[in-house]
Amino acid sequence: MTTMVDRAALARNEHMTFRANMGVGRHGWLRLTPAYGVRLAREKMSHLPKGSVVTDPFSGTGTTPLAAAELGHFGQSIDVNPFLIWLGSVKTSHYSPKTLLAVADAARDVVATARARQKDEELWQPRIFKIEKWWSPGALHALKALRASIDQYDGQVKDLLEISLCRVLISCSNAAFNHQSMSFKENSGEITLFEMDEAVRTFAKFDEEASSIIESARFDLIGSAKVHQGDSRKGVPDLKESDLVLTSPPYANRMSYIRELRPYMYWLRHLDLASDAGDLDWRAIGGTWGTATSKLNSWEPATETPVDDAMDAVCGRIAEDGGKNGPLLSTYVRKYHHDMWLHFQAVTPSLRRGGSVCYIVGNSTFYKHEVPVQEWYAAMLRELGYQNVKVEIIRKRNSNKALFEYEVTGTRP
Numbered sequence: 001m002t003t004m005v006d007r008a009a010l011a012r013n014e015h016m017t018f019r020a021n022m023g024v025g026r027h028g029w030l031r032l033t034p035a036y037g038v039r040l041a042r043e044k045m046s047h048l049p050k051g052s053v054v055t056d057p058f059s060g061t062g063t064t065p066l067a068a069a070e071l072g073h074f075g076q077s078i079d080v081n082p083f084l085i086w087l088g089s090v091k092t093s094h095y096s097p098k099t100l101l102a103v104a105d106a107a108r109d110v111v112a113t114a115r116a117r118q119k120d121e122e123l124w125q126p127r128i129f130k131i132e133k134w135w136s137p138g139a140l141h142a143l144k145a146l147r148a149s150i151d152q153y154d155g156q157v158k159d160l161l162e163i164s165l166c167r168v169l170i171s172c173s174n175a176a177f178n179h180q181s182m183s184f185k186e187n188s189g190e191i192t193l194f195e196m197d198e199a200v201r202t203f204a205k206f207d208e209e210a211s212s213i214i215e216s217a218r219f220d221l222i223g224s225a226k227v228h229q230g231d232s233r234k235g236v237p238d239l240k241e242s243d244l245v246l247t248s249p250p251y252a253n254r255m256s257y258i259r260e261l262r263p264y265m266y267w268l269r270h271l272d273l274a275s276d277a278g279d280l281d282w283r284a285i286g287g288t289w290g291t292a293t294s295k296l297n298s299w300e301p302a303t304e305t306p307v308d309d310a311m312d313a314v315c316g317r318i319a320e321d322g323g324k325n326g327p328l329l330s331t332y333v334r335k336y337h338h339d340m341w342l343h344f345q346a347v348t349p350s351l352r353r354g355g356s357v358c359y360i361v362g363n364s365t366f367y368k369h370e371v372p373v374q375e376w377y378a379a380m381l382r383e384l385g386y387q388n389v390k391v392e393i394i395r396k397r398n399s400n401k402a403l404f405e406y407e408v409t410g411t412r413p
């Protein structure tokens with residue numbers, strides 16, 4: 001099987017710019033549920049002159065820095081999660097035609113060497129709890145073989161091979177999708193055939209994914225980007241002064257990003273033990289995975305916030321009506337806003353005077369009590385002297401009538 005990339009175009013040094021591709025492209029490399037849409041990100045920076053600096057203090061999958069670089073700006077972003085820092089950096093890198101040809105060759109070799117590995121060969125596998133629930137024996141063997149073969153490479157070639165691996169490990173997982181092969185497995189007594197079939201399918205999928213990633217990496221970026229490792233509650237050194245802070249921050253809804261990221265993070269060796277995930281989530285605003293929840297019990301605020309009185313009222317009701325979980329959730333809401341207050345104070349000096357902020361955020365409810373996150377953001381921005389602070393509804397979130405997505409904007413005086 002050969003990788004179906006346009007080798008001729010690459011050899012002709014045909015390096016397309018993003019202008020030719022207003023579609024999804026690199027944005028589709030890895031999607032995560034709470035990521036805000038690229039269309040919205042593009043729209044929010046459409047008024048900026050080329051070469052502006054756009055900052056996303058909560059990088060996630062890197063939608064903002066990538067959209068900024070595609071439009072000819074400089075996108076910079078920050079995240080606490082090492083996997084997302086890697087992902088954002090890989091999505092926003094420039095790839096020369098020569099590198100992309102090398103990736104195509106490497107993808108072909110990776111599949112060939114992985115196929116040649118025997119079932120009983122000792123291969124590294126991540127310490128995912130009950131890994132057999134995630135992948136069939138055939139798919140797991142193929143993933144281990146691909147992982148071992150990819151380890152022979154480094155630099156940008158390895159990066160793009162690893163993006164392909166990430167896509168494959170989700171598409172052939174039993175846990176993420178109700179994959180067709182699941183029913184095949186149940187209906188068939190022929191386990192050996194099934195396993196072979198799954199391994200072959202996994203290799204073919206890798207080949208297909210590598211081709212499409214190489215294709216989208218050909219669309220070069222007019223601008224550039226830098227994804228920083230850091231904590232957005234603190235100042236991050238080396239940040240350029242920004243014209244616009246544009247982000248979809250963590251929501252106060254107990255949704256841990258880490259939950260969805262675990263399979264990628266284990267296979268890419270950003271996580272080793274289950275406890276690592278809880279430790280990392282404790283550093284994330286709004287994180288409640290594993291030990292992060294128990295740590296909340298003993299959390300004490302380090303500072304007052306401008307919304308303490310408003311929080312007292314809402315959090316009091318949550319603590320009262322939430323039964324045995326009420327006090328914990330009330331602390332969760334307090335800590336979330338306390339951390340966001342630290343963040344607003346930290347981000348302000350890096351924004352140029354006259355520059356603006358745009359936070360796309362949802363409200364939340366706990367035991368039917370609304371937590372008006374958007375209003376509390378606005379109050380914090382006003383306290384810091386921002387002008388024209390506005391809260392606007394962007395859309396309704398789901399069937400819960402009380403939940404909306406808002407845009408909170410303001411201008412630094």
Ligand SMILES: C[S@@+](CC[C@H](N)C(=O)[O-])C[C@H]1O[C@@H](n2cnc3c(N)ncnc32)[C@H](O)[C@@H]1O
Pocket residue numbers: 034035036056057058059060061062063064078079080081084230231232233247248249250251257283284285
């Ligand atoms: C809702 S996601 C960001 C979505 C992103 N704007 C996108 O479009 O993909 C929130 C992100 O904030 C990061 N995060 C949480 N706390 C942080 C902190 N203290 N400093 C920097 N990043 C943090 C999380 O790791 C997660 O990637």
